[in-house]
Amino acid sequence: MRGPGISSWINLKWAPFKTSTMYDFGIFGDFDFDLTKLGFKGGVFFKDERKSIVPGHLIKVRDKFELKKSVKGKKGFILLEGGDYDLRRYAVEKCLVDGIIGMEKLKEGMDDVLAKRMAERKVSLVINLRDYTKARRREVILGRMMRHVFLAKKFKTPIMLVSGARRKGELKHPYVMISFGVMLGLNVKEAREALRMAQEGIIKRFKNEANA
Amino acid sequence: MRPTLKEKKRYILIRSIEGDVKWEDIKKAIREFLGDVGLAEANPKVMEKGKGYIILRVRHDMVDEVRASLVLLDALLSVPRVSGTIKKIRDFIKEGR
Numbered sequence: 663m664r665g666p667g668i669s670s671w672i673n674l675k676w677a678p679f680k681t682s683t684m685y686d687f688g689i690f691g692d693f694d695f696d697l698t699k700l701g702f703k704g705g706v707f708f709k710d711e712r713k714s715i716v717p718g719h720l721i722k723v724r725d726k727f728e729l730k731k732s733v734k735g736k737k738g739f740i741l742l743e744g745g746d747y748d749l750r751r752y753a754v755e756k757c758l759v760d761g762i763i764g765m766e767k768l769k770e771g772m773d774d775v776l777a778k779r780m781a782e783r784k785v786s787l788v789i790n791l792r793d794y795t796k797a798r799r800r801e802v803i804l805g806r807m808m809r810h811v812f813l814a815k816k817f818k819t820p821i822m823l824v825s826g827a828r829r830k831g832e833l834k835h836p837y838v839m840i841s842f843g844v845m846l847g848l849n850v851k852e853a854r855e856a857l858r859m860a861q862e863g864i865i866k867r868f869k870n871e872a873n874a
Numbered sequence: 875m876r877p878t879l880k881e882k883k884r885y886i887l888i889r890s891i892e893g894d895v896k897w898e899d900i901k902k903a904i905r906e907f908l909g910d911v912g913l914a915e916a917n918p919k920v921m922e923k924g925k926g927y928i929i930l931r932v933r934h935d936m937v938d939e940v941r942a943s944l945v946l947l948d949a950l951l952s953v954p955r956v957s958g959t960i961k962k963i964r965d966f967i968k969e970g971r
Contacts (some may be wrong), residue, residue: 841941
């Protein structure tokens with residue numbers, strides 16, 4: 663039998679890197695835009711559920727009681743923003759949220775204990791690019807992001823990169839986001855996974871919940 | 875100079891989805907993100923400018939840095955292709971991808 667001849671590898675084409683399997687799970691503005699134009703498969707628009715691939719809920723609370731109340735009965739992608747360290751720790755330990763955003767803006771954002779708990783309970787560290795671009799002291803935010811990524815890598819905490827766009831112009835191309843992830847200390851594979859892995863898990867879970 | 879000692883380059887296609895891309899804005903963003911030293915190291919040069927696109931030439935190991943600096947731009951951009959030769963980028967544009 664004839665093996666693969668020279669013609670088989672002369673015409674070999676490298677499979678193009680597919681951005682179409684990536685998601686932007688943090689769009690906070692109320693605007694219309696087809697994310698497939700940028701190369702994303704979909705995203706979460708927190709202001710409009712109809713455009714989202716899964717419904718997104720951004721939770722900003724101050725105490726545990728409010729947190730429990732606001733999470734109750736919600737399905738989809740639940741994101742916690744702000745709050746103090748104890749609240750974040752409580753939310754993670756009770757598995758009340760899917761991710762925590764905006765920790766870079768806080769002095770005591772994420773430490774090794776929280777990173778470990780987040781890894782155990784599959785709660786993602788959500789890195790918002792808008793926090794960096796719109797910050798008054800960008801170098802501080804970038805430094806904290808790098809430290810958080812270092813901890814997340816150490817304890818294998820899931821990471822999500824999101825644009826945090828409030829206007830159309832603030833949306834970012836997936837390659838730009840991957841490169842930014844590389845700047846933060848991820849390697850290219852991890853940066854790609856930050857746009858896909860945790861997101862796919864959430865979509866799958868939401869579909870299962872909807873079917874049940 | 876021997877080819878192995880020459881500086882290796884990469885060509886980056888930057889396309890604007892809405893509006894126009896300006897080289898001055900890109901340069902400013904790179905300078906803000908990487909600083910003067912980083913800008914000098916990356917050595918970006920505009921090779922071609924067209925309607926809604928720019929082809930930049932940068933040092934081969936600074937591609938990620940240059941691409942990451944585009945986060946600072948308030949414009950809807952895409953960076954669909956990086957290549958080692960400008961010909962491939964031109965083919966990519968011709969094919970309308």
